[in-house]
Amino acid sequence: MSVADAQATVTIVPASTAPLVSRDSASSYWLIAPAVIFMSLFLVIPILMIVYVSFWTQTTFKIEAKLTLDSWQTFFASDTYITSLFTTVRIWLIVLVTTFVVGYPTALFVGLFVRNKTLQTALLVMCVIPFWTSFLIRVLAWRPMLGKEGAINIILQGLGIIQQPIEALLFTELSVIIGMTQIYVVFMVGPIAFMLGRIDPSLIEAARDLGADFWRILRKIIFPLSLPGVVVGAIFVSVMVLGEFATSAALSGRKVNLLGNIIVTQVGSLKWALASVVGVILTVIMGLVVAGLLRIVDLKKEL
Amino acid sequence: MTVPLHRDALGVARCFGNLHNSQRLRSPYIGALDALAGKMAVEAAIFSLDGVVKRYGAHTALDSITFSIKNNEYVSLLGPSGSGKTVLLRTIAGFEAPDAGTVHVGNHDKTRVPAHLRAIGFVFQNFALFPHLSVFDNVAFGLRYGIMPIAEDAVRERTLKMLDLVGLTGLGERGVTQISGGQKQRVALARTLVTEPKLVLLDEPLGALDANLRTRMRIELRRIREQLGVTFLHVTGSETEALAMGDRVIVLDQGRIAQIAKSDDVYNRPASANVARFLNRYNVFDGVLEGDRFTSPYGQFGFGHRVPDRRSAYAIRYDRLAARASDGPQNGGATLEAGYVASEYLGSAVVHFFEAKGGKVIEVEHHLSNGPPAKYVAGARYVLAWKPDDAIVFG
Numbered sequence: 001m002s003v004a005d006a007q008a009t010v011t012i013v014p015a016s017t018a019p020l021v022s023r024d025s026a027s028s029y030w031l032i033a034p035a036v037i038f039m040s041l042f043l044v045i046p047i048l049m050i051v052y053v054s055f056w057t058q059t060t061f062k063i064e065a066k067l068t069l070d071s072w073q074t075f076f077a078s079d080t081y082i083t084s085l086f087t088t089v090r091i092w093l094i095v096l097v098t099t100f101v102v103g104y105p106t107a108l109f110v111g112l113f114v115r116n117k118t119l120q121t122a123l124l125v126m127c128v129i130p131f132w133t134s135f136l137i138r139v140l141a142w143r144p145m146l147g148k149e150g151a152i153n154i155i156l157q158g159l160g161i162i163q164q165p166i167e168a169l170l171f172t173e174l175s176v177i178i179g180m181t182q183i184y185v186v187f188m189v190g191p192i193a194f195m196l197g198r199i200d201p202s203l204i205e206a207a208r209d210l211g212a213d214f215w216r217i218l219r220k221i222i223f224p225l226s227l228p229g230v231v232v233g234a235i236f237v238s239v240m241v242l243g244e245f246a247t248s249a250a251l252s253g254r255k256v257n258l259l260g261n262i263i264v265t266q267v268g269s270l271k272w273a274l275a276s277v278v279g280v281i282l283t284v285i286m287g288l289v290v291a292g293l294l295r296i297v298d299l300k301k302e303l
Numbered sequence: 304m305t306v307p308l309h310r311d312a313l314g315v316a317r318c319f320g321n322l323h324n325s326q327r328l329r330s331p332y333i334g335a336l337d338a339l340a341g342k343m344a345v346e347a348a349i350f351s352l353d354g355v356v357k358r359y360g361a362h363t364a365l366d367s368i369t370f371s372i373k374n375n376e377y378v379s380l381l382g383p384s385g386s387g388k389t390v391l392l393r394t395i396a397g398f399e400a401p402d403a404g405t406v407h408v409g410n411h412d413k414t415r416v417p418a419h420l421r422a423i424g425f426v427f428q429n430f431a432l433f434p435h436l437s438v439f440d441n442v443a444f445g446l447r448y449g450i451m452p453i454a455e456d457a458v459r460e461r462t463l464k465m466l467d468l469v470g471l472t473g474l475g476e477r478g479v480t481q482i483s484g485g486q487k488q489r490v491a492l493a494r495t496l497v498t499e500p501k502l503v504l505l506d507e508p509l510g511a512l513d514a515n516l517r518t519r520m521r522i523e524l525r526r527i528r529e530q531l532g533v534t535f536l537h538v539t540g541s542e543t544e545a546l547a548m549g550d551r552v553i554v555l556d557q558g559r560i561a562q563i564a565k566s567d568d569v570y571n572r573p574a575s576a577n578v579a580r581f582l583n584r585y586n587v588f589d590g591v592l593e594g595d596r597f598t599s600p601y602g603q604f605g606f607g608h609r610v611p612d613r614r615s616a617y618a619i620r621y622d623r624l625a626a627r628a629s630d631g632p633q634n635g636g637a638t639l640e641a642g643y644v645a646s647e648y649l650g651s652a653v654v655h656f657f658e659a660k661g662g663k664v665i666e667v668e669h670h671l672s673n674g675p676p677a678k679y680v681a682g683a684r685y686v687l688a689w690k691p692d693d694a695i696v697f698g
Contacts, residue, residue: 202431205398208418209425210498211449220448224435 047283054276063272071273075281084257085281091176091248091258092241092289098181099237100230103188107229110189111196112204112222124193127186135183139250142179146170146251171253179247184240188233195229196222228297238289242282348407349374349534350395350502355404357390357558364390366558367404372502372534377525379549380538381569383581387558388538392504395536396425408501420450424500424533428507430491432479438490439475442466445498465497469527485516492524496531503528505537509544521548542582546570554578576616576697585618585695586665592698601659604637605691615698621668623693626655626677626685638688641665643679655679657687 057066075081110123130138145151146169153165168174199222207217245260259282266275351371357364364387372378382388393399395406397418405414413421432441443462446453453461466475469489474482479490488508495503508524509517525548528535539545545552546566554562554569562574570582579585590599592615597604599617606617619637629640641657644664653676655667665687669676679685 200429200431202427202429203433205396205418206425206427206431206494207433207444207448208398209396209421209423210445210494211419211422211451212444213419216448220444221433 050276050279050283053272054280056273056276058271058273063270071277074274075277080257081262081278084259084262087173087256088242088258088260088282089285091173091180091244091256092238094177095180095184095241096234096237098177099185099188100234102181103185103233104192104230106185107189107192107196107226108218108222111193111226112199115201120193120197124190127189130182131186135246136250138183139179139247142175142182142251143170146175146178170251171255173252173256175251176248176256179251180241180244183247184237187236187240188230191232191236192226192229195226199225228299231293231297231299235290235293238293239286242286242289348372349409350536351407352395353405353407355391355394355401355406357387357394357399358402364558365394365401368558368560369404370553370560370563372536374501375532375534377528377535377537377548377550378553379545379551380536380553380555381542381545381581382538382540382555384540385557386555388540388555389506391555392425392506392536392538395502396423396504397421422450422498422500424495424498424503426491426495426503426505426508428510430487430511432487432490432494434480436479437475438471438477438479438482438486439466441479441490442475442493442497444494449498461497465493468530469493469496470523484512485520488512488520489523492527496527496533500533502534502536505535507539508537509539517544524548542584546582554581556581572610573618573695574610575612576614576618579616579618579695579697584622585620586624588617588663589615590617591615592696597696597698600661601639601663602637604639604694606694606696607690607692609696609698612697615696617694617696619689619694621654621666622652622670624665624667624687624689626657626667626679626687629684629686636688637691637694638686639665640684641687642684643681645681646676646679657685659687 053063054071055067055069056071057064057068058071106127110120114120114123143150147153148165148167148170150170152169153162156162157165203221203225204217207221212220243260244258245264248256248258248261249264259278263275263278263282266272266278348371352368355365355368368391380388380391390399394401397413397416401414405412407413408421408423413423433444436444439462442465443458446458446461447455463475466472469492471486471489471493474486479487482490488511492508505524509520512520521544524535524537537545537548539548545554546569549566551563552566552569553560554574556575556577561578562569564572564574569578570584573579573582573585576587579587588597588599588601588604590597592598592609595605597606597615597617604617626641626643639659641659644656644658646656647654651672652668652670655669655676657665657667659665667687
């Protein structure tokens with residue numbers, strides 16, 4: 001969701017307060033029929049299918065619809081899989097924090113300190129410019145940046161700050177975190193900047209007039225009022241990071257295995273049942289994360 | 304009078320006072336000086352602006368504004384939209400920096416002091432309540448997070464006392480989105496007053512309320528202010544509000560002060576033709592002033608007194624005019640001929656609208672205590688007459 005979309009929605013809402021037809025007219029339900037049919041066919045049924053397949057019996061060469069808990073036991077009995085579950089959760093939490101730490105001040109600048117709406121939009125569009133290149137190129141571009149003979153090491157050595165190249169930069173968890181932060185921070189900036197842009201400037205002036213300094217105003221007025229944006233941004237980042245596999249594959253040198261990487265490997269070797277188990281576990285984690293985040297704020301009140 | 308002058312006078316008076324005590328001199332002058340020192344301590348300006356200028360590009364929003372406000376005074380600031388009222392208030396509060404001039408609170412130069420350290424209260428036109436906080440937390444904000452945060456039980460005590468004072472007893476736990484417009488206004492006021500500022504700036508505080516509530520809040524504002532003894536500077540675009548509320552009225556015209564006076568002085572003796580226009584109680588004619596005759600496109604008129612002004616104009620109050628049939632007896636005085644358009648009933652009075660030459664609308668107010676209003680025929684010509692002594696001429 002871009003900020004421009006969200007703003008358009010907000011301006012349209014008051015105009016449509018008078019419905020053309022009565023709200024409870026049965027014919028109005030036909031309007032959502034295409035979406036319901038599409039989502040049922042391509043979302044609801046596949047998810048139920050994944051749950052079903054996770055209980056199928058998998059042998060080396062074939063899979064049959066005989067219900068068993070074997071794949072589930074394989075997953076929870078394996079150190080590799082459990083480790084990757086914890087790695088996924090750890091990287092998700094770290095990236096959530098880094099995107100917030102990098103994204104919030106940016107959003108604060110764009111949404112609150114830039115009062116010119118045109119400039120605000122221009123700056124937000126600039127945040128999206130990296131998305132004009134393909135996802136894979138954006139990820140792979142970090143290799144010549146972070147590598148042993150990459151740009152960062154060359155510059156630091158050239159400046160005489162370090163003598164030996166830092167090898168920990170690439171093919172480690174750090175490089176995965178750096179890559180993910182860069183890719184997903186914009187999803188944090190957008191919703192927060194949008195919420196901050198809606199704060200009435202006179203609220204901040206009122207708080208200043210009552211004697212509060214900048215940090216107190218930030219803590220007690222600005223942050224609470226931008227919290228819905230933080231939650232929406234966190235949901236975007238969480239859902240995308242939890243399902244990630246490409247960044248870790250490209251930047252960790254196979255050292256960081258997320259649940260997403262396991263799904264890719266299992267599907268690649270046609271182990272559908274185990275891939276489904278991981279898929280179900282990921283879906284449940286995402287569901288819990290989104291439900292938990294939504295408890296922080298009442299988003300209905302903000303729309 | 305500026306602050307340093309007050310201070311010096313006070314110092315001199317005190318010196319004389321000491322002299323009088325030690326040397327047992329009994330001079331009538333010294334007694335008078337003592338009295339003067341006492342009076343000045345009470346009436347010393349708690350706030351003054353000196354030559355404040357604010358420009359936006361080529362536009363001068365405030366042009367050398369100089370005035371001072373005494374302790375425990377209610378001053379209203381009247382001006383049409385675009386006259387610089389809000390800019391002036393924001394400059395005083397510290398949200399805008401003046402290009403020239405100084406802002407003093409008491410004896411302290413606050414011109415370069417940031418807004419949150421000025422201890423000047425500001426009540427916003429749209430209330431600017433913090434939407435995520437309850438009524439209580441809104442009011443307590445300045446005590447908790449202000450320059451000098453105080454203990455939580457003291458916060459509680461002062462906040463509850465303030466809620467009682469503004470008539471919000473028992474509403475502390477409500478959200479600020481769950482209360483009425485009048486209650487929001489009270490929260491905004493309480494939130495500012497609880498921090499005990501010396502000066503409170505009110506930016507069209509009643510503008511967002513409906514008429515009925517506005518009248519009630521006027522009385523409330525005065526009561527609360529008198530109870531606390533704090534100084535109010537109340538900005539308004541409504542002439543009736545300015546006259547009703549202020550001990551003194553400052554009239555702002557295109558970034559300059561047009562008049563500072565008591566309400567009845569502003570009303571009866573406007574200092575310029577524009578002030579007369581803002582009051583919305585005067586028919587103002589443009590024209591040429593020669594000696595003791597004023598020539599307007601509607602005829603030559605005599606006048607009672609003259610006020611120096613850059614441009615010539617002639618003003619006669621709505622209720623000083625009378626309309627009569629054009630063929631009736633003429634008995635001197637100033638007259639002009641106009642066609643009747645319509646009337647408007649105001650309850651205690653009726654305003655008749657007439658149209659003079661060139662489409663100029665002239666209002667004639669008839670107080671119903673002087674008997675029922677005359678019946679006029681739409682489109683018919685009438686003679687509007689008044690005593691020249693009632694008229695003011697500018698120029």
